[in-house]
Amino acid sequence: MAARNKISVPATPADVRAFVNNNRQKYEGELGKFRQLLVRLQRKERALRGAYKIYTRADAQRGDELKSARKIRLKFNDYNQRNGIAEASLFDVPDIVGLTIVVSYPSDISDVAAVIDRAVDRRDLKAEQLGASDPGATIVTKYGRAIESKGYFACHYNLRMPGVGTARPIIEAQIKTLLHDAWGAKTHDLTYKPTGRIGSELLTGFDLLGANLANLDRQSDTMRQSITRTAAVREQKRRAIQTWVLSNNSRGNLEEVTDPSLRKEVMTFHAEITAMTGDTADEEVVPIVNRLLEIFETEAVAASSLLCFLAAMLQRSVYFEQAQETISAREEVCTDELDCVGIRFEGALAAFAAGDVGEAIDMAEEALHMASQLKSTGPVTDPARLDRILLGLNSDLAYYYADLIGSHDGDTRNAEQKARDYVAACIALYPSVGIPGRGINSTDGEIIDSLKNDAIATQAFFSLDNEAYVAIQTATTEDELRSMRKRIDFLHGHVPAGLEPSALLASDYHDYCARARLTELERGLLR
Secondary structure, eight states, rough: OOOTTTEEEOOOOHHHHHHHHHHHHHHHHHHHHHHHHHHHHHHOOOOHTTSSSEHHHHHHHHOOOOOOHHHHHHHHHHHHHHTSSSSSSSGOOSSSEEEEEEESSHHHHHHOOOOOOHHHHTSSSEEEEOOOOOOOOOOSSSSSSSEEHHHHHHHHEEEOOOSSOOSSEEEEEEEEEEEHHHHHHHHHHHSSSSOOOOOOOHHHHHHHHHHHHHHHHHHHHHHHHHHHHHHHHHHHHHHHHHHHHHHHHHHHTTTTTOOHHHHHHHHHHHHHHHTTOOTTHHHHHHHHHHHHHHHHTHHHHHHHHHHHHHHHOOOHHHHHHHHHHHHHHHHHOHHHHHHHHHHHHHHHHHHHHOOOHHHHEEEEEHHHHHHHHHHHHHHOOOOHOOOOOHHHHHHHHHHHHHTTTTSSSHHHHTHHHHHHHHHHHHHHHHHHHHHHHGGOOOOHHHHHHHHOOOOTHHHHHHHHHHHHHHHHHOOOOHHHHHHHHHHHHHHTTSOOOOOTHHHHHHHHHHHHHHHHHHHHHHHHHOO
């Protein structure tokens, strides 16, 4: 008589059908728990958040989650008979239920594998023994099996959810790239559905095509890593400026909160958000967001600015959408036309800081249209403020477009010409605000005088700095670029009091961009 949970080898069709019928709910339940675990991990782990797709057998084939009883029996009998095993448990058969995690690039496989390995280390999952990884495999895994042969490139895991005993379902998890997932689906149908014998030359053809896909995957990954490394430094420097500006703006708004206890609470939130990164878990963020949405009812500006700052720090669409909803809600109840323009201006800045340059441009151009309509339709209560808003919008739009130059989106939006056009609009507005009429190319004395004027010093500095950045991004000769670097050095030698932190960050970023641009010009790499 077979031991508990074990049956004789070979298993009969009746044995397997009975096992499947008796344990179907257990398998489906354990698979469901595993999916829930992955959902929780997605909120914490950047690698899983970036997964292209996660699906099960039922999702892919619109059928049963469990492998067919016939295939289970064949796999069970084949393995145990080859190994001379007389009795075995069907619970030890892998791939009765399974789940596939699809990623974009080969290096992403190791990143997701690390997430699963850590879950095993925490005992959120139990990993079962697998065969050894292929020799020379590039996929890094602690508990999985890296398979990189015959055109196949993936990492497999046999996992159990925590529990008592071994009479528990094994869940096979596969991590693979988009190309291999699609190719696997095609070769599965081509290999298993024909009723006749498949020639060895066709199987060799499948392997060769799979190997070509693996090479293509690796080539695309190498290109991505090269682009990422090149862009990483620039992105880090740019984000430092963006988040500092939002941090400073929100802190200024928090200081306007009149209730001392509430002001203390939001200041605490400000400190907590400042410490956040893109890897901060949602569990830490959601309570703060929910409380800020409550505070929004009585202190809309303070709560909204903090939500914008939070979205910029985390760069996740869900938080950016919540921040933008508060911007829209403030605009809906706003009765002053200039305030409405200012609110939308703030939303554009938040979008830019959150990494969505296209949304920032769209919002800023909408705000500019509103402000221009006010300018053309008649007198406003504060024309000087309107001119300052118009200058700020044109200046930021010039900067946003300049930041896109050289990218596909920049080419689509005609970014270089747009940046030049908005700078020209800025220069036309300078005299009305009190900034020298030739902008960054004004005399040293004229620029110094504007920077010493407390009423306009901040806007003068940032407008001229933005203008200089656009000149860097649109420079067509080495002499032009070197000349503008000297003007930036001069400008940053006369930073108005209180602007030193942001000026230092801007100088670091703009000088980096200038050096990169100079390299392009020297090598003749400009498109």
